[in-house]
Amino acid sequence: FPDDEPVIFTVTSFSGLTQNYTVTVHIGKSDDKEMTGFSISGAFSEISTSPNGENRYPISILIPENYNFSALSVSFSYKGSAVYVDALSATPQTTGTMYDFSSLTPVIFRVQAADGSSREYEVTFTTLKLDSLNIAGVNISLTPNSSGGAINASFSISETAGTNLTTLFSSSNSSVSLYQGATAITSGDSINYSSPVTLRLETSNSIYQEYIITAVFLSNTAQITGFSLSGYSGIINEPAKTITVNVPTGTTI
Secondary structure, eight states, rough: OOOOOOOEEEOOOOSSSSEEEEOOOOOOOOOOEEEEEEETTBEEEEOOOOOOTTTTTEEEEEEESSSSSEEEEEEEESSEEEEETTTSSSSSSOOEEEOOOTTTTEEEEEEEEESOOOEEEEEEEEEEEESSEETTEEOOOOOOOOOOSSSEEEEEEEGGGGGGEEEEEOOOOSEEEETTTEEEOOOOEEEEEESOEEEEEEEEEEEEEEEEEEEEEEEEOOOOOOOEETEEEEEETTTEEEEEEOOTTHHHH
């Protein structure tokens, strides 16, 4: 039977009398309203099965530290009749649409069921980052730059420390690894900092944040290697730490 469309049944008696009966079937509307998949520009997401205090279901997105919120492609799958993005549009949204989330806090997606009921999902962003980085006892400041991309940092250390330096790090993000190239780094490993080093904090699904670390090696040598006075070269006795300058008689210094 078609939904809400009357169907006429005709009953005929043995004597030839007829009677019509109109049958209308009302099919109940589905109350399915579930977000079954969600990602923003390929970033990893986790959809909670339990609502928060505001009866919204959290969607946690793991993003790099230097992330551009102004142009994000949202892909989603769902059970229901339509998906809406509160504060952005009153019309149903389609997967793959680009959004500017830079000024929206929080971001609410609403899945509506065929029966008119709905369920809200609150998108929150978690930053993929190193919480600490210590190289040979020096705490490294990791400050994101406004242009995005890799984070550049430098530190100064005595040249007597050598170029292979113990590297300690920590991250509150779960299921992440730190790499130098294709090599996984464990906190406490020794890394050669004779040239700038690129470290990459990466998730299992290839979301990553890069750090370019440059070491400035300070010389501990305090030595005069050349000396002249009024054009006359001095004789340097390094062990004695003396300099002798021989000038002609009558020379004014």
